[in-house]
Amino acid sequence: MTRTKYKRVILKLSGEALMGDKSYGIDPHVIHLIAGELKEIASSGVQIAVVIGGGNIFRGIDASAKGIERTSADYMGMLATVLNALAIQNALERLGVATRVQTAIEMKELAEPYIRRKAVRHLEKGRIVIFAGGTGNPFFTTDTAAALRAMEIGAQVILKATKVDGVYSSDPMKDSAAKKFSEIKYIDVLKRGLHVMDSTAISLCMDNNLPIVVFSLKKKGNIKKIIEGKKIGTLIRG
Ligand code: GTP
Numbered sequence: 538m539t540r541t542k543y544k545r546v547i548l549k550l551s552g553e554a555l556m557g558d559k560s561y562g563i564d565p566h567v568i569h570l571i572a573g574e575l576k577e578i579a580s581s582g583v584q585i586a587v588v589i590g591g592g593n594i595f596r597g598i599d600a601s602a603k604g605i606e607r608t609s610a611d612y613m614g615m616l617a618t619v620l621n622a623l624a625i626q627n628a629l630e631r632l633g634v635a636t637r638v639q640t641a642i643e644m645k646e647l648a649e650p651y652i653r654r655k656a657v658r659h660l661e662k663g664r665i666v667i668f669a670g671g672t673g674n675p676f677f678t679t680d681t682a683a684a685l686r687a688m689e690i691g692a693q694v695i696l697k698a699t700k701v702d703g704v705y706s707s708d709p710m711k712d713s714a715a716k717k718f719s720e721i722k723y724i725d726v727l728k729r730g731l732h733v734m735d736s737t738a739i740s741l742c743m744d745n746n747l748p749i750v751v752f753s754l755k756k757k758g759n760i761k762k763i764i765e766g767k768k769i770g771t772l773i774r775g
Contacts, residue, residue: 542766545584545660547692548575549683552593552621554698554754562593563624570757572628575665578761579634584660586690587667588683589625591617597675611675615642618679622669623647635664641673641682653689660690680738688745695747696763697734698754703771704733720772733773742773749773 550571557564579585597614601607619640626636637659638648649655651668659666671682680697687695701709702717704726709715723743727736733751742749752759752770763769 541583541764543693543764545692547683547687547695548587549695549697550589552590555621556593568624568628572632574760576632576634579665583764585665588679588686589618589621590679608675615670619669622667625667637664638667638669641670657690678735680734684738684741687747695749697749697751702753704731704751718771746775
């Protein structure tokens with residue numbers, strides 16, 4: 538096994554990360570690339586669990602703004618994450634990587650239900666575990682699911698993949714004076730209202746001292762570099 542900074546990680550992928558340049562759905566080429574990176578990391582002995590969003594298919598919050606009742610909209614969003622999880626599982630297994638999907642809402646015919654001890658055993662056996670269905674509860678985001686699952690399985694870090702390469706003082710897409718942080722404290726993310734993860738997820742990580750690395754998925758090899766201990770993106774810590 539290669540020496541790495543982290544041995545067990547949670548990778549949080551937004552649904553949008555799977556869209557590539559499309560405006561909706563899943564780009565098979567993009568998931569193939571992600572799967573390739575994960576295969577390489579897993580083969581070095583690092584245990585990887587993936588929490589996947591669903592915004593490329595259905596966004597609960599947007600739908601609720603358009604008149605669908607919030608709880609229903611959130612459940613619809615959870616189902617979208619299951620579609621993405623199956624797509625990632627398929628891409629990984631095509632590359633010969635052993636995986637298990639576990640869902641927060643039971644749907645036994647298509648995946649295992651979430652069982653913490655089973656998830657940990659899968660990781661120990663070198664399987665990539667994909668957590669689908671968020672926390673299984675409306676009003677919670679998949680970022681919060683990532684924080685919760687990370688705590689439960691004893692992950693050492695959350696790798697939060699985004700479109701930008703870290704946390705900025707303001708939106709770098711809109712403000713050319715936006716400054717990137719190499720490190721920032723949880724409390725400052727909350728105080729400044731930086732929209733990197735929702736406040737529930739940040740608070741959960743803060744209370745349990747779980748570091749988060751925010752980075753861009755667009756640059757190939759970033760996940761591996763972070764796991765090896767290189768300073769990529771922004772580290773959020775206490
Ligand atoms: P160990 O034998 O404990 O290492 O794990 P395993 O996952 O290989 O064993 P198990 O016999 O539990 O699972 C065999 C296969 O069935 C795996 O592909 C699992 O993902 C799948 N599986 C297990 N439980 C369920 C379930 O509740 N629903 C579905 N759809 N598949 C399941």
